[in-house]
Amino acid sequence: MLWIAVSAVLLAGVVFVNVAVLQLNLRLDDATRQRAKLRAENAARQSELSRLLASPRIQARALKEQHLRPADPADIGYVDLSR
Numbered sequence: 001m002l003w004i005a006v007s008a009v010l011l012a013g014v015v016f017v018n019v020a021v022l023q024l025n026l027r028l029d030d031a032t033r034q035r036a037k038l039r040a041e042n043a044a045r046q047s048e049l050s051r052l053l054a055s056p057r058i059q060a061r062a063l064k065e066q067h068l069r070p071a072d073p074a075d076i077g078y079v080d081l082s083r
Contacts, residue, residue, distance in 0.1 A: 062068040 059070065
């Protein structure tokens with residue numbers, strides 16, 4: 001009769017440990033998903049920042065080194081190649 005009580009206590013302990021590990025794994029999975037989402041957002045923001053900073057920098061360098069200016073839209077002409 002004593003061995004039944006000991007077995008029941010041990011089994012309850014194993015179940016308790018398994019439930020605790022499952023809860024920890026669920027929290028770890030949530031944290032991992034959140035970390036991946038934040039990294040993706042950071043990468044997108046870094047890309048957007050680089051894109052926004054590149055154009056003025058390139059234009060300033062082109063003006064300074066090559067004396068190039070943006071084209072005036074009124075001066076742009078098109079050639080019809082369908083003829």
